[in-house]
Amino acid sequence: FKARAIKPAIRFLTPDEQRVAFQDLVRGEIHFETDNLSDFVIMRSEGIPTYNFAVVVDDGLMNISHVIRGDDHISNTPRQVLLFHALGFSLPKFVHIPMILGADRTRLSKRHGATSLDQYRLSGYLPEALINYLSLLSWSSESGEELLTVDRLIDEFDFQRISKSAAMFDFEKLKWMNGQYIRKAxxxxxxxxxxxxxxxxxxxxxxxxxxxxxxxxxxxxxxxxxxxxxxxxxxxQDRVRIEDRDVKAFIRQDSSQKVFWSFLRKLEHVAVLNSENFKEMMKDVQKETGVMGKNLWMPLRVALTGQMHGADLPVIAEIFGKEKCYEFVENAIYK
Missing domain, CATH: 1.10.8 (Helicase, Ruva Protein; domain 3)
Structure with a gap:
């Protein structure tokens, strides 16, 4: 090699006819026969150590107690066990957790959606919701509950409850969980x-x-x-703009117009509008018009907000105040 100016790679001499065994906290005992392992490179010809060699030296010198990683690394572990023994380091506990898959059952990647924590933060995900959701990928609380604080996760976590099956990253479930945390915040x-x-x-x-x-x-x-x-x-908004034809047709129907006229008549006798007297007014409007349920409340929601659904209408009316409510409802009357 020297005569030809070739720098050789350095390999680890794998012993023959031995069984390499280690305990995995999720999968139990895992073993490999050394006859199925070739002499593997630990130092490349350019002098750069390989992954298997570098992580063993790093973990050994830092006295790492647990090596927790994806189960796609199981095949690396027998080589690392041989190196731990050869270098005189104590074996850490190995934990190989299932992979996280996208909805198409393939390994999660950028094409499935956001993958960086920054993207989730910029979209408005709360840290505790993301931690909670990630903790439930291939793990579950003995209580069966899903909304778990960080303190509870710390108290209840047990490697024995990690599943061996791959987990699917469900973006809709994450959004639902984030919504729950926003409501509680x-x-x-x-x-x-x-x-x-x-x-x-x-x-x-x-x-x-x-x-x-x-x-x-x-x-x-x-x-x-x-x-x-x-x-x-x-x-x-200074005024409500309704573009949807179906919504326009809804507020123009007779029952909606009756609700508007009745509401304005009741509102004229209110000094200061609040959520409580708004509810009382709606009862009076119902009695006067005979309109009930969705046909009673939704026309006013559309008139005030331009939306068919949204926050609690009496509170919206209170925040708007009497004058603004009167103006917006009057504008919704078909002339």
């Missing part, structure tokens, strides 16, 4: 997190208490912080 925190999204959408609110009150009701309807913009925009 303090309105002040969600307001703080929502402000950058609102600013990018051109929504600037000087009255922070008013904004916090708005956030406290609309956070019940969202699953990611970035979804909050259209819900908040409703409270700051």
């Amino acid at each position: 303090d309105a002040e925190r969600i307001t703080h997190l929502a402000e950058p999204y609102l600013a990018r959408a051109g929504i600037f609110v000087d009255d922070r208490e008013k904004l916090k009150k708005i956030i406290s009701i609309v956070k019940e309807k969202i699953e990611c912080i970035e979804d909050i913009v259209p819900h908040v925009r409703v409270f700051f």
Whole structure:
């Protein structure tokens, strides 16, 4: 090699006719026959150590107690066990956890959606929701509950409850779980997190208490912080614009128009509109018009917000106030 100026690679001499065995905390004992293992490279010809050699030296010198990694590394482990023994290091405990797959049952990758934590943060996922969801991929609490705080995860986690089967990353389940955490979160925190999204959408609110009150009701309807913009925009629009033909037809039907006229008559006798007297007014409107249920409430929701669904209507009306409610409902009357 020297005469030909060739730098050789260095290989580990694998012993013959031996069984390499190790305990895996998920799969139990795993063993390999050395006759099925070739002499493997530990140092490349350019002087760079290979992965198997480098991680063993690193883990051994740092006294690593547990090696936790994907089960696609099981085939590397017998080589690493041989190196641990050869270098005189104690064996760590090995834990090979199942792979995470996309909806098409292939290994999770960028084509399945967001993969960096930054992307999830920018979309408005809360850290505790992401930790909670990731913890349930191939693991479950003995209680059967799914919404678990970090403290509970620490207390309840047990390697023995990790499944051997691959886990599927369900983006819809993650969104649902994030929504649950948003609902439980303090309105002040969600307001703080929502402000950058609102600013990018051109929504600037000087009255922070008013904004916090708005956030406290609309956070019940969202699953990611970035979804909050259209819900908040409703409270700051100068007029309602309805583009959908079916929605236009709905508020123009006779029952909707009756509700509008009756509501305006009742509203004229209210000094200050709040959620409680709004509910009482709606009872009176129902008695006067005979309109009930969806046909009673939805026309007013559309007139006030332009949406068929959304936050609690009495609270919306209270935040709008008497004058704005009167103006928006009057504009919805078909003339």
